[in-house]
Amino acid sequence: MPMVDIDWLKEHVEVPEGLTYDQLAKDLVRVGLEEEEIHRSTVTGPIVVGYVVDCVKEPQKNGKTISWTHVDVGEQYNATDENGNKVPRGIVCGAPNMAAGEKVVVTLPGAVLPGDFRIEPRKTYGHISDGMCASERELGLGDSHDGIILLRDYGFTPEQYEALKPGDDAMSLLHMDQPILEINITPDRGYAFSYRGVAREFHHSTGAAYTDPVVELNKHVPDLSADAADPAAKSDVEVAVEDNNPIHGVTGCDRYYARIIRGFDPSSPTPNWMRRRLTRAGMRSISLAVDVTNYVMLDLGQPMHAYDLDKLEGPIVVRRANEGEKLTTLDGKEHVLSPEDLLITDSPNGQRASRIIGLAGVMGGLYGEVTAETKNILLEAAHFDQVSIARSARRHKTPSEASRRFERGVDPQLQPAAAQMAAELLTRYGNGEASEHPTDLNNAPRAKSIHFKASEVKRLSGLDLGLNTISDVLSDIGCKLGGGGNGEFLVTPPSWRPDLGEPCDLVEEVARLVGYDQIPVRVPAAAAMADGGLTPAQARRRWVANTLAEYGLVETLSYPFVGDEDYKAFGYDPEATKQVSVELVNSLYGDRKFLRRSLLLTLAQTVQRNLRRGLEDVRLYEIGHVYQLDPNAPAIPALPGGVRPSDEDLAALDAGLPVQPDQVAGILTGNAIDSGWLKEKRPIDWSDAVEVVNRISDRLGAKLTLDQPKAEDAPAQWHPGRMAFVALPDGTRIGEVGELHPHVNEALGFPAHTAAFELDLTTLLASLDDKPFQAKPVSTFPPVKQDLAFTVSDDVTAAQLEAVIAEAAGDVLESIELFDVFTGKQLGEHQKSLAFAVTFRAPDRTLTAEDTESIRQAIVDKAATLGAQLRA
């Protein structure tokens, strides 16, 4: 994101004396330019200008040649000899460009350079080096480390260079001691990617006087109306836009402005002030021609490109790439191009558009770039389609300073002024001569006017403002206003604000410049909502969560990502599971690129983490979504925004989505009870998980039942003899409960008999009735209690026997409780004894002995249908 240098900002807006970067950040955030960071200097001095008095080259055994020099660093910093006289410091320097007579930058003992690099006197190559002559990289000023900084190359005028004295503070000379503000630009404010735009926003925030540099530049732009009238007038270069594949019907290039600079001296250095500003903006100084294009881009917001004119052959053609074409960009990377990529090409040997010289608006090609020999320059200032540039930058993963600006929108009226500014700089500092016959291929559409009712300001923002205030604000941001009668305006936004297209956009401009803090505060009454509050299902979801925590489980919220490792641990078939699982394109977790179909898989990861941290008796639960992909689901249509889809299209959107129910699941490890000194201790087993499920069922009044399959029908992750499906009263299976299979425990490092459960909470809650529960009256007649023990085959479950007893007893059954389970030789093979304590009580009378006997007989008869025999 862009850097804001107060020194540079002053070019366009009257910055108050003594403005600090903290205050600047506050001023800009008020209008929506957010501070990213204020970068403070990481360098401390003394760092001074030095004059190299003498320089002796000393070849070393390791093949290097060092320079043993004496450098005058001024009275204050010079060394003192044995006679007490101030003398130049002895400094060892390894740089090849060190020479006597140079003015250099000396970091003296006590200085600290970026990376906490402390300068101290040190013995090296047989000398005491009493300081260091610095390169750009060592000072954090740039990438250059080919040699030390020679100040004569630093763009000073001869008078300025002459005036540099040993001992002068080099930190302020190179602006190393200044902080700089980095700001964030939201995608709608492309124009703020420039000093021109930031200065305007500073004006909006503070009222400081602003001068649009483009107005002055436009006064000097060559007038092409005469050329147009004169058939003999020859423009700089022939340019054509031949877009055979526009995106969304928008041509990739609606303006291409080209201007030639001839007789440029490629050895001209970039002036010091410009180099300094570029460096502080985070850009490398490369050569005057490149630096000028970058400088104009940072200043005005117009990305530019400088070509070596002598390497090009006209015409320049802007076209789309052909399938399979390749381009090596300036950064040395080769790209295979897409027919959507917009290219700048030239026409060598009469082959029109045959040579690619750049990926438009993203990056120039290796061929055609300006070099140290370039004498004639072709400047390109163009306006490209935002979408086209954004897609190319994304496709080739080469976001650049240019593409960042184009994809946010560049002012389509800016190109002549930008070329003019670059031409002036290249003329002044590089002795070039700018052509007066630039080429301007201009098909940029005019900004659309907005019909704007001033009352919208109040309707949306709540600000009650006068018409004059509203029109003043809109004029100040650069809008042209017409009308005004009846409080209605015709507003034409300025060319640099392509984001202004709707009345609400103008409301935002008014509100942010008047100040969001001026908006009143009011709490709306939501009285219109008759069905406010939680739904029964939302309330019950909370009951479940609280019940489990009160039971002793700890809630967790695990990431939903799973993969082979988890599938294997749980005994799943990985391929079959992946078929029905949602897969992410860009997973952060390598192999775990699928979404869970079962909470247990990710809950297990969390249990593992706790166990590995030395925790015991870990009991966790989670309520969360699982994702069930249907591989045969229809494709989801792409529909436009801003239009309500038809009911069919809405249905098609949902039909393609995976089913995503809420699940509740738990895993219980270690001891169910471990009371410490009380000596009550019992390890977790299947019964604890069943108890948890019962607790949920009871809390919801859900009457869940267990449906235990034959061992061979139990899913692989469960202990085959210790699992049951959990079912709704109507038999619909909604989950599973039991002990995990010993293989699962082994794979995950869980203790033996680890128990677990998992329920489809969405289905469970949907099955519940929202009507009030209907209570039974409480009988005050005496109860009759009996114990009934049955011998029954061991493939009959307790639940089955209990159900027939309850059915036979009918309404008088008050309670039934299994109090003993017994197997033994005396019962016979595959037989067990189940003993129930039953209580009968009638609502309206005392039960007689005869009543009791007849109920008992009915139970015995009914139990016989399961092969159960009443024991004597």
Next chain:
Amino acid sequence: MAETLRFDADEVTAQVTEGIEKIQQASSTEELKSLRAQYAGADSAMTLASKAIGSLPADQKKDAGKLMGKLRADFGRAFAARETEVKAAEEKAALAAETVDMTLPVDRRPLGARHPLAKLMEDVQDFFTSMGWIIADGPEVETEWYNFDALNFGPDHPARQMQDTFYVKGDKARDAAGFVGSNMVMRTQTSSDQVRSLIKHGVPLYLACTGRVFRTDELDATHSPVFHQCEALAVDKNLTMADLKGVLDKLAVAMFGEGAKTRLRPSYFPFTEPSAEMDLWFPDKKGGPGWIEWGGCGMVNPNVLKSAGIDPKVYSGFAFGVGIERTLLLRHDINDMHDLVEGDVRFSEQFVMGE
């Protein structure tokens, strides 16, 4: 019984007096019982003397009867009094012997814990339902249409790229830019539920949505690829940014206590216009009260209303989103996101069932 009964007033008085003295010295119920047998039992001087009264001359019977009545009463009173004392002492000793260390730890069935994020989401929901709003939760694997297009992120909108979206693999669908895929993403924001809810419930609508969202940020001290948001959406006639500010200030107080408030800074979101970043004034901030970034907000963009078939000329609305993690980190002075996502029971157990 060969011995003749003899009534000796002095002797029986002396005997009873001796018995009373011994009773008063007695230290246990056992001793009291044996003393009662000795001095008031069948063979005691007192019993024998009483029997002997019958053989006294008639004129002495009355006095002797009187004396014995007194002796018996004195003895009985003394016995009862001492018995009460001894029983009390014995009970006291017995209870003292049963004394336990009440500070021994007793936790046969330890309480579990809610996850603080889950509980905080419920608290936030309660804030909205107390104002009569409804609560929604949309799908986490969402269509690109609801997550982007319906919210005014066009297929080439630059903001669509800045969202760090998890895309769902697929080769059946084609997006609006022509790229082949699934047209599904992990929702990047709970705002994806705005248009769903507007279509489902119609207007006026006052709705909050809490839930999980996903972005491709690596887990570090302040980021998590899976996190939680609360989205608020109100669409009605005559709603303005003033109403937005009112609800935000109320929520700030509900979450951060008296003195909390919010302020707005201009910003940009595709689905709101005007848009704002929202800062929270946090009175209990570590190191002193101050402003902290808390969320984003604005007036619902007309294109979003149009996506739901609602006329933006008649209806207006506001929306805002706040991060649940951020709220929790601030409230409880938690410094590391890892604690919120790792599921270490020691972290959640500190919060028990929530506040």
